[in-house]
Amino acid sequence: MSYLSDNYVEETRFGFWFLRSHTWQHHVLRVAINDLRGLFSSPLPANPVLLDAGCGQGKSFQYLRQAFTPQRLIGVDADPHSLALSGEEAARQGLAVELIGSDCAKLAVPDASVDLLFCHQTFHHLVEQDKALAEFYRVLKPGGYLMFAESTEAYIDTWVIRWLFRHPMHVQKSAAQYLGMIRNQGFQFEARNVSYPYLWWSRAKDFGLLERFGLRRPKPFGEREETLVNVVARKPIAGAAE
Secondary structure, eight states: OOOOOTTBOOOOHHHHHHTTSHIIIIIIIHHHHHHHHTTOSSOOOSSOEEEEETOTTSTTHHHHHHHHOOSEEEEEESOHHHHHHHHHHHHHHTOOEEEEEOBTTBOSSOTTOEEEEEEESOGGGBSOHHHHHHHHHHHEEEEEEEEEEEEOHHHHTSHHHHHHOOOOGGGOOOHHHHHHHHHHHTOBOOGGGEEOOOOGGGOTTTTTHHHHTTSSOOOOTTSSOOOEEEEEEEOOOTTOOO
């Protein structure tokens, strides 16, 4: 049974292969999870329930376990083939992972049941982003955290990414727009909870080669179009001061 809907744009064959690659696991997933872990400004929830929204082929599971030691790990994906591969990956890693076939815009997860929600490079595939974000807010417990890591329009709207991958271009956003959307949903975060990685693979025009060869200096923050944005945002506790 497929859980894919008009809310999700399926990946290309190349993209599906890439999500199994060493580059994806080591240079993208691992780096993002380590960065998100460093953006917390308060102690992590003890023995958390962690939801991986858009878990794909399950390559994040081992890194999430290492960084957050969840008591319960849930993987959600709309693609049944990816979900089956996630099950195989969990078995390979010796992990107990609950896998749910579900669209992010209508999560089959109870209200206020999750401590940590991980959304990595999933949002730019979703058409109904506002609905998905509202669902993230709904399933998180008061005081729970959204760990959001995304590529921005400046990266997605380049010829090489358009050629190799498939995305709904009309919903792509800048870093500021993603952060505004998250804040407008009711999540709370400060500048110290946000990072703007400027990694070589995210500079799709030349992959940072000119800088590697010393032919151009890297543009500092504030003088460049951000290609990535990571944020740890908290669902407020009712009655708590912001």
